[in-house]
Amino acid sequence: MDDEDGYFGKSVAATYDESSAEMFAADVVGPAVEVLARLAGGGRALELGIGTGRIALPLAGRGVPVHGIDLSRAMVDRLRAKPGGGDIGVTLGDFATTRVDGTFSVAYLVFNTLMNLTSQQAQVDCFRNVAAHLAPGGSFVVEVMVPELRKLPPGQTAVPFHVSPTRWAFDVYDVATQALSSHYFDAVDGHGSHESIPFRYVWPAELDLMAQLAGLRLRERWAGWAGEPFTSESHRHVSIWEKPAGG
Structure with missing residues (x-):
């Protein structure tokens, strides 16, 4: 493991897109980008764990200004090497606590990346960090598995x-x-x-409590990016919390 880059060092970054090829497919990326672009409106988007730009690049291609936070310099280097990657601002650091300038209309954390925070305290800190970055009325979107x-x-x-x-x-x-x-x-x-x-799995209800501690409230919860109903049989969820307009 590369200590500087955590578990996503040069060896992982070099093959990340290929090893996760199914997640780069247009029918997977497209619906997510559609939701995030709609939530961004005319504002900025903040991606926690931006990685090699799977979501950030097509979202920026829709005209949404995107800024990312990521712990792995190796993953960010892969992003930078892609067309348009050099135009996306990235801050290196732990997305649970790292602050960037300005406010955002939407922040998002996808593909189970929330579970890379391996303690409950770090996950709570992440929600509070996001809330501090969101403009009033802004949204926080998380895509994560339901523990099996x-x-x-x-x-x-x-x-x-x-x-x-x-x-x-x-x-x-x-x-x-x-x-x-x-x-x-x-x-x-x-x-x-x-x-x-290593990861830490987390339940939907636990995430709602973390959001409440950060001053956010649940707006939507789906089983996928197309807005499928979330049920007891769902294997993942896409949840959207919002910062009150007066917050």
Whole structure:
């Protein structure tokens, strides 16, 4: 692991777009950008964990001024190397606490990135940090998984989520601490490698309380970017909290 870049150092950044190719597909990115552009209106957007620009670049292409925060210089370097990437402002730092100048109409945190904050306090700090950046009436959008504890029979802690001839991946849950670690085993040309990344899973109701502590209120919760109804069977949610207009 590169200490400066956390778990998203040069080796991860070099292959991030390819390893997450399904998340870069137009039918995945397009609906998210549509929602965020609408919420931005004529204002600015702040992306927490901007990475290589999967969402930021097409959103900027819609005419929305985007600024990003990211801990990984390597990921940001990949963003900078893409067409239009040099025009997007990025502040290096922990998005739970890093401040940037100005206010924003929308802030967003997508693709489970909230769980990269591995303590409840850090996640609470993130909501408060976002609230401080939002203009009155602004929105905070989070896309994150619903913990898949229903898949765990008694005594089991691991849930596989990818199995192929060259890669095996699974999540390990600690239900006492809400710690979650994702493990990846890859086999290439007869050689194996293992990588693990720590997370903290979080429930929708817990996020609503974090929002309340930050002075935000829930506006919408969907099962996806197309506005699908959120139910007890949903595997993820897109939630939108707003800062009161008088806030």
